[in-house]
Amino acid sequence: MEKSFNLIPVYGISTWVIVMIVVAVILIGALIALSIYGKKLQARQEASQKELENASQSVSLLVIDKKRMKLNESGLPQLVLDQTPKYMRGRKVPIVKAKIGPRIMSLMCDERIFELIPVKKEIRAVISGIYIMDVKGLRSNLEARKTKVKFSEKLRRKVDELRQEEKAAEKEKADKKQKKKK
Numbered sequence: 001m002e003k004s005f006n007l008i009p010v011y012g013i014s015t016w017v018i019v020m021i022v023v024a025v026i027l028i029g030a031l032i033a034l035s036i037y038g039k040k041l042q043a044r045q046e047a048s049q050k051e052l053e054n055a056s057q058s059v060s061l062l063v064i065d066k067k068r069m070k071l072n073e074s075g076l077p078q079l080v081l082d083q084t085p086k087y088m089r090g091r092k093v094p095i096v097k098a099k100i101g102p103r104i105m106s107l108m109c110d111e112r113i114f115e116l117i118p119v120k121k122e123i124r125a126v127i128s129g130i131y132i133m134d135v136k137g138l139r140s141n142l143e144a145r146k147t148k149v150k151f152s153e154k155l156r157r158k159v160d161e162l163r164q165e166e167k168a169a170e171k172e173k174a175d176k177k178q179k180k181k182k
Contacts, residue, residue, distance in 0.1 A: 056128040061098040063119055066109075068092045075106040080130065096132060098125075107132050 071084055074095045081089065094114040096107045109117065109132035116135055117123065126134040 052128040056126050056133055058126050059100055060124050061100045062122045063096060063098050063117055065097040066117055066119055067095055069095050
C-alpha cells in the first residue's frame with residue numbers, strides 16, 4: 001500500500017474552488033472591518049462637529065481676499081500647522097483673509113460655503129476658532145456665483161422635465177376616466 005500525502009484532502013473539491021472560498025472569506029472580513037472602522041470615524045466626526053458648534057460665535061467681518069492654498073503658505077499660526085497631519089499639509093484648502101475688528105486674520109472655511117463668501121464685502125459669519133462654519137449677508141442675502149452648467153446636468157434636467165410632463169399627462173388621463181365613470 002502506497003502512502004501518499006494529499007495537500008488538500010477535502011472531499012473531492014478542486015483547488016481553485018477552495019482558493020475562491022478563502023478569497024471570499026478574506027473579502028467579507030475586510031468589509032466588516034472597514035464598516036466598523038467607518039462607524040468609529042463617523043462617531044468621531046459627529047463629536048468634533050458638536051464641539052465646533054458649541055464653541056461657535058457670530059462675528060461681523062470684512063473679507064479682504066479668498067483663495068485655495070496650501071496650509072504652509074496660508075499664513076495660519078504655527079500651532080495649527082503642527083497639529084495638522086503631514087498628508088494634509090500639502091493639500092490646498094479654502095483660506096479667507098478677513099478683518100475682524102482691528103485685526104487681519106487668515107481663516108479656514110468650509111468647502112460648501114467658500115463660493116458664497118463675497119470678496120471686499122462685510123458679512124456676518126459663524127466662526128469657531130479659525131474655522132468659518134456659516135456665512136450670512138450683513139445687509140443683503142448672499143448668492144453663489146453661477147457656474148457653467150455641465151452637459152450631464154443639462155441632460156438630467158431635461159429627463160426630469162420629461163418625467164414630470166409624463167406624470168402630468170397620466171394624471172390628466174386618470175382624471176378623465178374618473179369623470180367618465182361619474
